[in-house]
Amino acid sequence: MNARIAHIASNTFREAVRDRVLYNLIAFALLISAAAIFVGQISIDIERLVVVNLGLAAVSLFGVVIAIFIGIGLVSKEIEKRTLYTVLSRPVRRWEFIVGKFFGLAGTLVVNAFFMAIGVFGALLYVAHKFSAPDALILVALYFIVLEFLIICSLALLFSSFSSPLLSAVFAFSLFVIGSFADDLRGFAGLTHGFARWIATGAAYLVPNFSALNVISAVAHQQTIGSQLILQNTLYALFYTTMALSGAVLIFERRNLK
Amino acid sequence: MAAIEILGLEKTYMVGFWRKRPKRALHPLHLSVEEGEIFGFLGPNGAGKTTTLKMLMGLVFPTAGTARILGKDWTDPEVKAQIGFLPEQPYFYDYLTAHELLDYYGQLSGVPAKDLKHRIEEMLQRVGLTDVKGVQLRKFSKGMLQRVGIAQAILHDPKLVFFDEPMSGLDPLGRREVRDLIEQLKREGKTVFFSTHILSDAEALCDRVAIIHKGELRGVGAVEELTSAVQGKVEVIWQGTQTPSSMKALGAECHVTGDTVRAVIPESQQDAAIDALRREHLRLIAITPLRTSLEAYFVEKLQHSQTTAGTTK
Numbered sequence: 001m002n003a004r005i006a007h008i009a010s011n012t013f014r015e016a017v018r019d020r021v022l023y024n025l026i027a028f029a030l031l032i033s034a035a036a037i038f039v040g041q042i043s044i045d046i047e048r049l050v051v052v053n054l055g056l057a058a059v060s061l062f063g064v065v066i067a068i069f070i071g072i073g074l075v076s077k078e079i080e081k082r083t084l085y086t087v088l089s090r091p092v093r094r095w096e097f098i099v100g101k102f103f104g105l106a107g108t109l110v111v112n113a114f115f116m117a118i119g120v121f122g123a124l125l126y127v128a129h130k131f132s133a134p135d136a137l138i139l140v141a142l143y144f145i146v147l148e149f150l151i152i153c154s155l156a157l158l159f160s161s162f163s164s165p166l167l168s169a170v171f172a173f174s175l176f177v178i179g180s181f182a183d184d185l186r187g188f189a190g191l192t193h194g195f196a197r198w199i200a201t202g203a204a205y206l207v208p209n210f211s212a213l214n215v216i217s218a219v220a221h222q223q224t225i226g227s228q229l230i231l232q233n234t235l236y237a238l239f240y241t242t243m244a245l246s247g248a249v250l251i252f253e254r255r256n257l258k
Numbered sequence: 259m260a261a262i263e264i265l266g267l268e269k270t271y272m273v274g275f276w277r278k279r280p281k282r283a284l285h286p287l288h289l290s291v292e293e294g295e296i297f298g299f300l301g302p303n304g305a306g307k308t309t310t311l312k313m314l315m316g317l318v319f320p321t322a323g324t325a326r327i328l329g330k331d332w333t334d335p336e337v338k339a340q341i342g343f344l345p346e347q348p349y350f351y352d353y354l355t356a357h358e359l360l361d362y363y364g365q366l367s368g369v370p371a372k373d374l375k376h377r378i379e380e381m382l383q384r385v386g387l388t389d390v391k392g393v394q395l396r397k398f399s400k401g402m403l404q405r406v407g408i409a410q411a412i413l414h415d416p417k418l419v420f421f422d423e424p425m426s427g428l429d430p431l432g433r434r435e436v437r438d439l440i441e442q443l444k445r446e447g448k449t450v451f452f453s454t455h456i457l458s459d460a461e462a463l464c465d466r467v468a469i470i471h472k473g474e475l476r477g478v479g480a481v482e483e484l485t486s487a488v489q490g491k492v493e494v495i496w497q498g499t500q501t502p503s504s505m506k507a508l509g510a511e512c513h514v515t516g517d518t519v520r521a522v523i524p525e526s527q528q529d530a531a532i533d534a535l536r537r538e539h540l541r542l543i544a545i546t547p548l549r550t551s552l553e554a555y556f557v558e559k560l561q562h563s564q565t566t567a568g569t570t571k
Binding site for chain 1: 354365
C-alpha cells in the first residue's frame with residue numbers, strides 16, 4: 001500500500017473511531033450478546049446453538065449497518081463539506097482517495113468485528129463453561145462475515161461516488177437484502193425459460209452472493225466448512241470488491257466537484 | 259518562466275432536469291502569471307473565479323483548453339507537490355485538532371516526518387494560532403478556520419500558492435496579518451495567485467490583476483498601469499486650515515482635514531496653484547497627479563461589459 005493510501009485510510013479509521021454513533025452501535029451489539037446469554041440460559045440443551053446463532057447474526061447485522069451508515073457518506077460527505085478540495089489539491093490521485101477510504105472503513109469494521117467476536121466467545125464461554133474443537137469454526141464464520149463487510153464497503157463506496165447518502169443507503173441495503181437471498185434468486189432463474197431466464201440469471205449473478213457467505217447456521221450446528229468453500233468465498237469476495245471499487249474509481253475519476 | 263499559463267480553459271455546465279441546456283461558466287481563458295508575482299484574480303461573485311481555480315486544482319474538468327503550472331502539464335501529480343491551495347470558505351475535518359489536520363495534510367504532501375512537527379508549529383505561529391493544542395476544529399471560529407486554511411496551504415513550502423478569497427471571514431486585524439503574510443511569501447520568492455472581490459486588498463498587494471466578469475476576461479495588467487490613467491487633474495496638499503481665495507478661483511475642490519488642506523485642481527492650473535500658495539506663505543506638502551483607482555477601473559470594465567451585452571441584445 002502506498003503511503004498516501006495508508007494516511008487516508010488511517011484518517012478514515014480515526015473519523016469512525018471519533019464518531020459517537022459508532023460507539024452506540026458497538027454498545028448495541030454488546031447488548032445483543034447479553035441477550036444471547038439470557039436466551040441461552042432459558043434454552044435447554046441448545047444454549048450453544050442459540051448463542052452462536054444470535055451472536056454471529058448480531059456481529060453481521062451491526063457490521064453491515066455500520067458499513068452502510070459510514071460508507072454511504074465517505075465520498076459524498078467529503079464533497080458536500082468540501083473537505084475533499086484540500087485533499088485532492090495535493091499529490092493525491094483520485095483512485096488513491098477511494099482505495100484509502102475503502103481500507104479505512106474496512107479496517108474499522110475488522111476492528112469492530114474483532115471486539116464483537118470477543119463478546120460472542122465470552123458469551124459462549126459463559127453458557128458452555130469451556131471451548132470445544134468445533135468452536136474454532138466460529139472463526140470461519142467470522143472470516144466470512146468480514147468478507148461480507150468488504151463487499152458491503154465497496155458497494156457503499158460505489159453508490160457514494162455518484163449518489164446522495166440517502167439513495168446510497170437505500171441501494172446498498174437493498175442489495176444486501178437481495179444478496180442474502182442470492183441462492184433463492186439463482187434457483188428461481190433455473191425455473192424460468194427464454195428471455196426471462198437470461199434476465200433472472202443475469203440479475204442473480206450480478207447481485208452479491210451473501211447467502212454463500214452465511215455459514216452461521218452451519219457453524220451453530222457444528223457442521224464442518226470445506227476448505228474449498230473458504231477458497232471460493234475468498235476469491236469471490238475479492239473479485240466482487242475489486243469490481244465494485246473499480247466502478248467507484250471510474251465514476252469518481254470523471255466527477256466534477258462543484 | 260511563467261508560473262501559470264492558462265491556455266484557453268473553458269467550462270460549460272449542462273443545467274436543467276429534463277431538457278438539459280448548456281450554461282457557460284467560463285469562456286476560453288488565456289492568462290499568464292509570472293514567477294514571483296502576486297497576481298489578483300478579480301471579479302464580482304459568480305464571475306467564474308472559483309471555477310477557474312477549481313479547474314487548475316483538478317477538482318473540475320474543463321470543457322476545453324489546458325494549462326501549464328510551473329512549466330509542467332497541470333495534470334502532472336508532481337506539480338501538486340509544489341502548489342498550495344486555500345479554497346473559499348474552507349471546511350476541514352472538524353473531529354481533528356489543528357495539529358492533527360496539518361499532520362495529515364503534511365503527510366499527504368510528502369513532508370518528511372522528521373520535519374513535520376517543527377513545520378506545523380512554525381505554520382501555526384505564522385498564522386497566529388498558538389494556543390490551540392488539543393482543541394478540535396469544530397470549536398474554531400470562522401476566522402480561526404481561515405487561518406488554519408492558510409497554514410495548510412503553505413505547510414509544505416510550495417512554490418506557488420492559490421488563495422480563493424483569503425480575507426473572507428477575517429476581522430480587520432486578521433486581514434492585515436494575511437496581507438503581511440502574502441507579502442512575506444512574495445519576499446520568499448513564491449508566486450501568489452489569489453481571487454478576491456475586495457479591490458482594496460488587490461490594489462494594496464498585487465503586482466498584476468485580471469478582471470473577470472460573467473466568465474469572460476475583461477482586462478489584465480499591472481496595477482500601476484491600470485491605475486495610471488491620469489484624469490487631467492492633480493491633487494495639491496498644503497499645511498493650514500483655510501483655503502485662500504486665489505485657490506478657490508482656480509476651481510479647486512478643497513477639503514480640510516486636521517491641519518492640512520487637500521484640493522483637486524485641473525492639471526493646467528498646477529503652476530498657478532503653486533504661485534497662489536507661495537503668495538499666501540502656505541507650506542506645500544505634496545502635489546501629485548490624480549490616478550484612477552482600481553475600483554474605478556473595475557467598475558468601468560464591468561459597466562462596459564454590461565453596455566456591450568445590452569447593445570448586442
